[in-house]
Amino acid sequence: GRKHEGVKYPNSLPSLPIIGSLLHIGSHLPPHILFCNLQKKYGSLYSLKMGSHYVVIVNHHEHAKEVLLKKGKTFAGRPRAVTTDILTRNAKDIAFGTYSESWKFHRKLVHAALSMFGEGTVAIEKIISREAASLCKTMIHSQSCPLDMAPELTRAVTNVVCALCFNTRYRKSDPEFKEMLTYSKGIVDTVAKDSLVDIFPWLQIFPSKDMNLLKKSVAVRDKLLQKKLKDHKERFCGEEVNDLLDALLKAKLSMENNNSNISQEVGLTDDHLLMTVGDIFGAGVETTTTVLKWAVAYLLHYPEVQTKIQDEIDLKVGFGRHPVLSDKRILPYLDATISEVLRIRPVAPLLIPHVALKDSSIGEYTIPKDARVVINLWSLHHDDTQWENPEEFNPDRFLDENGNHVYSPSPSYLPFGAGIRVCLGEALAKMEVFLFLSWVLQRFSLELPDGDSLPDLQGKFGVVLQVKKFQVRAKLREAWKNIDIST
Ligand code: HEM
Ligand code: PLO
Numbered sequence: 001g002r003k004h005e006g007v008k009y010p011n012s013l014p015s016l017p018i019i020g021s022l023l024h025i026g027s028h029l030p031p032h033i034l035f036c037n038l039q040k041k042y043g044s045l046y047s048l049k050m051g052s053h054y055v056v057i058v059n060h061h062e063h064a065k066e067v068l069l070k071k072g073k074t075f076a077g078r079p080r081a082v083t084t085d086i087l088t089r090n091a092k093d094i095a096f097g098t099y100s101e102s103w104k105f106h107r108k109l110v111h112a113a114l115s116m117f118g119e120g121t122v123a124i125e126k127i128i129s130r131e132a133a134s135l136c137k138t139m140i141h142s143q144s145c146p147l148d149m150a151p152e153l154t155r156a157v158t159n160v161v162c163a164l165c166f167n168t169r170y171r172k173s174d175p176e177f178k179e180m181l182t183y184s185k186g187i188v189d190t191v192a193k194d195s196l197v198d199i200f201p202w203l204q205i206f207p208s209k210d211m212n213l214l215k216k217s218v219a220v221r222d223k224l225l226q227k228k229l230k231d232h233k234e235r236f237c238g239e240e241v242n243d244l245l246d247a248l249l250k251a252k253l254s255m256e257n258n259n260s261n262i263s264q265e266v267g268l269t270d271d272h273l274l275m276t277v278g279d280i281f282g283a284g285v286e287t288t289t290t291v292l293k294w295a296v297a298y299l300l301h302y303p304e305v306q307t308k309i310q311d312e313i314d315l316k317v318g319f320g321r322h323p324v325l326s327d328k329r330i331l332p333y334l335d336a337t338i339s340e341v342l343r344i345r346p347v348a349p350l351l352i353p354h355v356a357l358k359d360s361s362i363g364e365y366t367i368p369k370d371a372r373v374v375i376n377l378w379s380l381h382h383d384d385t386q387w388e389n390p391e392e393f394n395p396d397r398f399l400d401e402n403g404n405h406v407y408s409p410s411p412s413y414l415p416f417g418a419g420i421r422v423c424l425g426e427a428l429a430k431m432e433v434f435l436f437l438s439w440v441l442q443r444f445s446l447e448l449p450d451g452d453s454l455p456d457l458q459g460k461f462g463v464v465l466q467v468k469k470f471q472v473r474a475k476l477r478e479a480w481k482n483i484d485i486s487t
Helices: 016-024 031-037 061-070 080-089 103-119 122-140 149-167 175-190 208-235 244-257 270-302 302-318 325-330 333-344 377-381 426-443
Strands: 003-004 005-010 045-050 053-058 361-364 365-367 372-376 446-447 473-476
Touching: 005 045, 005 365, 031 377, 053 061, 053 244, 053 325, 061 361, 061 372, 061 377, 080 270, 103 244, 103 270, 122 149, 122 426, 149 175, 149 208, 149 244, 149 270, 149 426, 175 208, 175 270, 208 244, 208 270, 270 302, 270 333, 270 446, 302 333, 302 426, 302 446, 325 333, 325 426, 333 426, 426 446
Parallel strands: 053 372
Antiparallel strands: 003 005, 045 053, 361 365, 446 473
16 A cells, blocks of 8 residues: 555556556456456455546455445445446436435335335245246247247346336237347447446547447337336326335325425436336346346356256256245255356346545545546455355355255345445345256256357457357256146
């Protein structure tokens, strides 16, 4: 650390032109891995300049918890960035909106709405099971040839969040669903490239081609969301709340009726409503689908893990009924596998950047107001003082000596973040991943198609850590050949 009148700042990387050449040694490493490697030279907490912005990179779990939990409110800000501003109409959403009354209000509303229609009630389990059944049914027809599971996994996950947000679902060849797949890919491929990734000289060029794709994709998304809002406004009578959009409209109406200025203060404008559902819809689809794809990719690499999960399901659930949420307790190996997938390939390896709302500190280091703080979850999840052979995929690390699932065998594990910015969809995502995987693995064995090479495990860094395309052969398991799958 650099000492300055008794104040100690984090080590700082040399300024950009020099880093340019320095970083080129490990050229084209994705940022989370580069930031992890830089610890060797600069320690676990260091800073760098990105344009005029001062950025602090946190690689150790104690520092991460100080930022997220102990000083959560101090570090609850978010930076503004050109691309996320386009996505969110200048940060009028939850994920990219900075700490404010409006942010608090929307977060609370969504949280309440999600628990009302889903989490904690049987309603959500029913919705997920319906989609799991539908997924299994389409997989039956694809047994004879190699299958890219991504589109159908995405549809299953989309339909769950569609039910929660809009009380609708998509059929297989629904044109609106296809449109959604296209715009969402356009957004994932381009958004946040300026704020996070452009720390790196070789990615700093943000081509106008990307910007055009982003704008076009956001316009298509906005049109779709606008239509949903219009439909809901026409149908909603102020009483019966069927989904998240109804809940938001009800909050808006009751504020307007109260004749208060609060709705201005907390921003219950149409823009805010649209951006809030946009967040939940977008996060709901891209994150959970990504985890499922990583899980399948790892099961192809580790067929013995798949066999163990299936043995557990066969023994504890059997073939007479489908898996239910309460089976989580009796399927610890599946649960451990999911935890391990979230460790080894975190969906958001750098979370979303945080911002210091006032002068503060992390450990012994002084952190000035407005500093951007990037938590490198990758470093936490691959810290070899915390995890034995961190690169190895091993669900057993999440089991105790009696074979029970341990939620967090190390404090260096935060797949959903923590504190006041913790993921809003954690409970929902966990239910979905558990049910979809247990349904599929109860019925099918997933194998590498003859002649294909194993799926890539590096991933592609972006606003989420994406999985490259791959195919599987999904074989209906022996025991199911004579059973009617639709039940
Ligand atoms: C934020 C992980 C699924 C909604 C986050 C963050 C992480 C995360 C790491 C950032 C925390 C931070 O910046 O400190 C995950 C993982 C998921 C998942 C691993 C799947 C397994 C979902 C789902 C939803 C959702 C299904 C929607 C229902 C959100 C929202 C935020 C968020 C709205 C922003 C919260 C805020 O800034 O206040 N998530 N997420 N996530 N997530 Fe998730
Ligand atoms: C995914 C593409 C969608 O079209 C728009 C969208 C909205 C919210 C974003 C999400 C994208 C990516 C994952 C994010 C989520 C908010 C919280 C979540 C960033 C860009 C995570 C993992 O932090």
